[in-house]
Amino acid sequence: MEEPFSVRIEVRGYETDTQGHLNQAVYLQYAEHARWSILRRGGIEQQDLLARGVGPVALETNIRYLRELRAGDEMDVECVFEWSEGKVFRIRQTIRKTDGTVSAEVTAVGGLLDLSERKLLKDPREVFEELASDPSVFGL
Structure with missing residues (x-):
């Protein structure tokens, strides 16, 4: 199986709370x-999305906090798209310290909004396939 897409981020001091932990809202930003x-x-x-008249929207987000992150910690934030029939898709994300420790799991439900109609597209996969130079990144 191919490794999931990930991006490396380092926790900055100003992102921590009074206990020295990464502030819970910053997980959403990551x-x-x-x-x-x-x-x-x-x-x-x-x-590209705006020119096509669509925009991604978050419909639901769930975060499971598992291990603390502190200033200076480096982590990889993974993304995996999961498609089903219909208007929505899931994105599963793991926030993993470079030593392999899973700090959080994020599950999001999203869709693509038609910006003029203000309604979700019936099949967002079509737009991803149309616009992407590499649809395999999205599991398509």
């Missing part, structure tokens, strides 16, 4: 950064 990074890796830029 996950979002990784999702935009995988889009770019597959050849899809934000302006």
Whole structure:
């Protein structure tokens, strides 16, 4: 099996809380950064989506915090797309320290919004396949 896409991030001091742990809201920012990074890796830029008249939307996000992260820790944020029939897809993300310790698991449900109709597209896979230079990055 091919390794999942990942992006390396280092925890910055100002991202920590009063206990010295990574602030819980920053996990969402790391996950979002990784999702935009995988889009770019597959050849899809934000302006490509806007030119097509669509935008990605988060419909649900769940985070399981497993091990703390502190300033200076490096981690890889993995992204794996999971497709089903219909309007939505899942993105499973693992936030893993470089020593292999899993710090958090993020599961997001998303879709592609038609920006003029303000409705989810019936099959977001079609747009990913159309715009991507490498659809395999998205499991297509």
